[in-house]
Amino acid sequence: xxxxxxxxDSVSMRQMVGFTLRExxxxxxxxxxxxxxxxxxxxxxxxxxITDLNMPVMDGITLIQxxxxxxxxxxxxxxxxxxxxxxxxxxxxxxAGATGWIVKPFDPEKLLQTVAKVLP
Amino acid sequence: xxxxxxxxxxxLARMGEQLKQTSKQIEDSVVGVCDSFQGIASxxxxxxxxxxxxxxxxxxxxxxxxxxxxxxEACSGTLVKILNTTIEAGxxxxxxxxxxxxxxxxxxxxxxxxRQLDQITNSNRMLAFxxxxxxxxxxxxxxxxxxxxxxxxxxxxxxxxxxAHVGELALNLRSLAHSTLQDLRNMNExxxxxxxxxxxxxxxxxxxxxxxxxxxxxxLNGMTADGALLATDIGGxxxxxxxxxxxxxxxxxxxxxxxxxxxxxxxxxxxxxRGAAAADEGFSAYTMQEEREVAGLGEAxxxxxxxxxx
Numbered sequence: 170x171x172x173x174x175x176x177x178d179s180v181s182m183r184q185m186v187g188f189t190l191r192e193x194x195x196x197x198x199x200x201x202x203x204x205x206x207x208x209x210x211x212x213x214x215x216x217x218x219i220t221d222l223n224m225p226v227m228d229g230i231t232l233i234q235x236x237x238x239x240x241x242x243x244x245x246x247x248x249x250x251x252x253x254x255x256x257x258x259x260x261x262x263x264x265a266g267a268t269g270w271i272v273k274p275f276d277p278e279k280l281l282q283t284v285a286k287v288l289p
Numbered sequence: 290x291x292x293x294x295x296x297x298x299x300x301l302a303r304m305g306e307q308l309k310q311t312s313k314q315i316e317d318s319v320v321g322v323c324d325s326f327q328g329i330a331s332x333x334x335x336x337x338x339x340x341x342x343x344x345x346x347x348x349x350x351x352x353x354x355x356x357x358x359x360x361x362e363a364c365s366g367t368l369v370k371i372l373n374t375t376i377e378a379g380x381x382x383x384x385x386x387x388x389x390x391x392x393x394x395x396x397x398x399x400x401x402x403x404r405q406l407d408q409i410t411n412s413n414r415m416l417a418f419x420x421x422x423x424x425x426x427x428x429x430x431x432x433x434x435x436x437x438x439x440x441x442x443x444x445x446x447x448x449x450x451x452x453a454h455v456g457e458l459a460l461n462l463r464s465l466a467h468s469t470l471q472d473l474r475n476m477n478e479x480x481x482x483x484x485x486x487x488x489x490x491x492x493x494x495x496x497x498x499x500x501x502x503x504x505x506x507x508x509l510n511g512m513t514a515d516g517a518l519l520a521t522d523i524g525g526x527x528x529x530x531x532x533x534x535x536x537x538x539x540x541x542x543x544x545x546x547x548x549x550x551x552x553x554x555x556x557x558x559x560x561x562x563r564g565a566a567a568a569d570e571g572f573s574a575y576t577m578q579e580e581r582e583v584a585g586l587g588e589a590x591x592x593x594x595x596x597x598x599x
Contacts, residue, residue: 256591274594279594
C-alpha cells in the first residue's frame with residue numbers, strides 16, 4: 170500500500186484529504202506544518218507528500234526545499250494543495266521542486282487521479 | 290479622544306477573538322462531519338463485503354459452506370444423493386422381483402416334475418398290482434415274485450405320499466412368491482411415484498433457491514451501485530465542506546488585519562500615508578482570489594480545483 174504524507178495546519182483539511190486518500194486505498198500520515206513533516210519523515214518512508222503552502226512554523230515552499238535536499242525525497246512526487254492560485258507563487262513552488270499545484274477546494278476524484286498520475 | 294480610542298481598541302480585540310472562536314467552532318464541526326463520512330463509508334464498504342462473502346459472489350467467499358452459493362450447491366448435492374439412493378433402492382427391488390419370478394418359474398418346473406413323478410408312481414402301482422395277479426397265477430413258484438410286488442406297491446404308496454408333500458410345499462412356495470411379488474411390485478410403483486414427486490419438489494426448491502440467490506445478487510449489485518453513488522455524494526460533500534478552510538483563512542486574515550489596525554491605532558500613527566501602508570501589509574497576506582477582489586488587487590491566477598503538474 171502506497172504511503173502519503175499530508176501536511177496542513179487545518180485539521181479539517183487533513184481529515185478531508187486523508188479520507189479521500191484512504192478511500193482510494195492509500196496509507197496516510199499527517200503533519201501540522203513543515204517542521205512536523207520533516208520530523209515525521211525521519212521515522213517513515215513515504216511515496217508522496219501533499220502539502221499546504223501557508224502554515225505556521227514552516228511553510229510549504231521551505232518544506233519542499235528541505236525535502237529536495239534529502240536523498241530519499243529527491244525524486245519523490247510532492248504536490249502543493251493550497252488556496253493560493255497566483256502565478257508567481259506557483260513559480261516559487263515549481264522552483265522549490267514541487268511536482269504539481271492543486272488549488273483548493275479540491276475535487277476528491279480529481280485529487281486521486283492526480284495522485285495516480287504522479288506516483289510511479 | 291484617547292478614551293474613545295481605547296474603547297474601540299478593546300472592541301476590536303474582542304471582535305478578533307470572537308472571529309477566532311467562530312472559526313474554531315466551524316472547523317470542529319467540519320472535522321466531526323468528516324469523521325461521520327469516514328464511518329459511513331467504512332460501514333457501507335463492510336456491508337457490501339459481508340453480503341458479497343455470504344452470496345459467494347464470483348467465488349470470492351473464503352469458505353463455500355458460509356456462502357449462499359455454497360449452501361445451494363451443498364443442498365443440491367445432498368438432494369441428488371438422496372434421489373440416487375432411492376433410485377438405487379428401486380433397482381434393487383426390481384432385481385428382487387426378477388429373481389422371485391425366476392424362483393416362481395423354478396417352482397412351476399418342480400410342480401411339473403412332481404406331476405411326472407406322480408404318473409410314474411401310478412404306472413408302478415399298476416405294475417405292482419399286475420405283478421401280484423401274475424404271481425397268484427404262478428402259484429407256489431410265484432410266491433417270491435408276489436413279495437416283490439407287495440414291496441413295490443408299498444414303495445409306490447410312500448412315493449405318492451412324498452410327492453404329494455413336496456407338491457404341497459411347492460404350492461406354498463409359489464403362493465408366498467406371488468404375494469411377495471405383489472408387495473414388491475406395489476412398493477416399486479409407489480417408490481417410482483415418490484421419486485418422481487421428490488424430483489419435482491427438489492427441482493422446484495432448487496429453482497426457488499437459485500431465484501433467491503439471483504434476487505440477492507441483484508440487491509448486492511444495487512448496494513454496490515448505491516455505494517458508488519454514496520462515494521460520489523461524499524466526494525461532493527467533501528468538496529463543499531472545504532468552504533470551512535477558506536473561511537478560516539479569511540477569518541485569520543481579517544483577524545490579522547484587525548490586529549494590525551489595533552497596533553497602528555495604539556501607536557497613534559496619525560498620518561494617512563502610514564495608515565495606507567498598514568492596509569497594504571494586510572492585503573499582501575491575502576491568498577484567495579475573493580479576498581484580492583475585495584481589496585481591488587486583480588491579477589491572473591488559477592481557479593479553485595485547478596491542477597497543474599510541472
